Amino acid sequence: MARYVFSVRFRLDPGSGVRVDPATFETTLSKEAAPPGEDEWLFFRDNLWRGELNAPGHMRSLAEETLGVPVEGVEYRRFETTEAEYAALKAAIASDLDLFNAEDGSEVLNKYFGSSIEVEPEE
Template sequence: MDARYVFAVRFRLEPETEGVSVGPDEFETRLYRAADPPGEDGWLFFRNNLWRGEINDDRHFRRLAEEELGVTVVSAEYRALETDEEYLTALKDEIRDDLATFKADSVSEVLNKYLGSSLEVEKG
């Protein structure tokens, strides 16, 4: 079972040593965050950080990314949840067991509400 969140992150290098500079000082890269197994601590990352396929609190997310990366994050955009079929099935089962948590009537509604159309399933 395997899944990860993918973000486009733009960051800035800010040398702390006087007389040292970089050029360019901004770069864009992909940030990959492992998706916690459904039902385990942290599995609600999508609910807590995404809305309709977008980051729901840009400042908060950039702050989290800065802590993880150790650089100033200028911008971040959600790209996708990349998953295999086994993880997606487990995720759907966990959501189905507690639809009230998501204030939704169906698993599809939950997935759309938080991930939008940014869900990529690896065919096994």
């Protein structure tokens, strides 16, 4: 399944009288990408711009809700997909370019993903 990959830096904040060292950790968080046409398939359009998060604070808040820990930062790393999923995404984009204010699918992919798409070969 296609997925968005993020680097997340979070901290542990134990109760009084308890200390952790280190208190800050970094991990990788992956979010499944909805197939084109399904709810949330436009996640990239709403959250990315040229391969970067367009609202890091918002994504940090979402990561905090998801992980249940204070998050210090989130960085978008890449979009991982298979050849078939990538073809479906490109077809969905091309079928409704008005959603993206673009003239062709390549422009859309570059506008939102930059060069952060990794296509895995089919097995």
